[in-house]
Amino acid sequence: SARGVVGPRLIYPLSPFHVGFEFLTSLLLLYSLFIIPVQLSFWNTDEVCVTNPTIYWDVLVDTFFMFEVLYRFFVGILTRHGYYDDICTVFLIQISDISLFWFNATTSVPVAWLDWYSVQVLCARGESPGGYNLQAFRVLKPLRLIKLFRLLRVSTIYRKIKELLDVHPYVYRAARVLITMVLALHFFSCLLWRIKWENGRAELSDFLQDKGLSGESKIENYVICMYFVCTIFTTVGFGDIYALNTVERVYCMFAMLTAACLFGALLGELQEIIESMSRNSREVEERVEDLSHFLAVNRVARPLMNEIKAWIRFKHSNDQEDDRVSGISW
Numbered sequence: 001s002a003r004g005v006v007g008p009r010l011i012y013p014l015s016p017f018h019v020g021f022e023f024l025t026s027l028l029l030l031y032s033l034f035i036i037p038v039q040l041s042f043w044n045t046d047e048v049c050v051t052n053p054t055i056y057w058d059v060l061v062d063t064f065f066m067f068e069v070l071y072r073f074f075v076g077i078l079t080r081h082g083y084y085d086d087i088c089t090v091f092l093i094q095i096s097d098i099s100l101f102w103f104n105a106t107t108s109v110p111v112a113w114l115d116w117y118s119v120q121v122l123c124a125r126g127e128s129p130g131g132y133n134l135q136a137f138r139v140l141k142p143l144r145l146i147k148l149f150r151l152l153r154v155s156t157i158y159r160k161i162k163e164l165l166d167v168h169p170y171v172y173r174a175a176r177v178l179i180t181m182v183l184a185l186h187f188f189s190c191l192l193w194r195i196k197w198e199n200g201r202a203e204l205s206d207f208l209q210d211k212g213l214s215g216e217s218k219i220e221n222y223v224i225c226m227y228f229v230c231t232i233f234t235t236v237g238f239g240d241i242y243a244l245n246t247v248e249r250v251y252c253m254f255a256m257l258t259a260a261c262l263f264g265a266l267l268g269e270l271q272e273i274i275e276s277m278s279r280n281s282r283e284v285e286e287r288v289e290d291l292s293h294f295l296a297v298n299r300v301a302r303p304l305m306n307e308i309k310a311w312i313r314f315k316h317s318n319d320q321e322d323d324r325v326s327g328i329s330w
Contacts, residue, residue: 009087012085024064030179032061033147033148034183035054036148037186037190037191041190041194041197044197051116055112058115059116061112062108062112065107065147066110069101073091074087077089077090103149107146109144180262184259185233186226188229189226189228190225192225192248195247208221211224232252232256233263283316284312
């Protein structure tokens, strides 16, 4: 006779192990969203045979994302039709759904491996920086942008982080908007530097000298770009930095429109959070105020009046909690 307990044949998607794996995936994706614009702007101006400061970590991250593509075949799938933990069924679902295997595989191009190979192998062999092979690898660098298509799942990333950290909904919503704003500022800062670099080295050199910068420090270059983008996003322009040509003017218009949308979303979220937080307190204070007027008219002693008002606040809080619990459908 068979012994033991029959269990799932694949990894259960709600198991602690898989939840932790998803959390790690989300963190590495946020890292990619931050570092890729830097690699394609500030670091892309280096010589071909100069490695990025994060090259070995990027190789590890790319390896993880390639492993993730295979890992998904060993995770059960929950759908509206039921739960599937048969490896053949999961394989067919992964292959047939473009948003699963094909999306993950396409957005997991190991560009960091190509960078590492070009430096460790081709440059070590003494190949000329202008050689065909090195230039071909340099052209492939923008393939990193494919990873940014995972932004389509950014709402899922936020939700997974929220579920694992178990933060208050108000804190989660405020943090989500704040992180989105920071990433937008970062992206436009990197884009500004790339535009200035592509428009001409002489113009860029004049710009840096005018601001008292040598251009050697990438941190200083990043800060000056971030400063300009912040003045655009906050509409507090001091006039010390401005668009110098048509391309930069188009960039500024695009940045202004993006900032208007982001600030509209931010203000909407904050207004809704504040309104939700104040709604309950406003209701209970109105009840307490009416009761205080009634007790004062009937000459109730002050100590007893304070106890009654404290009880009303306590009772209202409990009633609100009971309403939230009863509203959950089991």
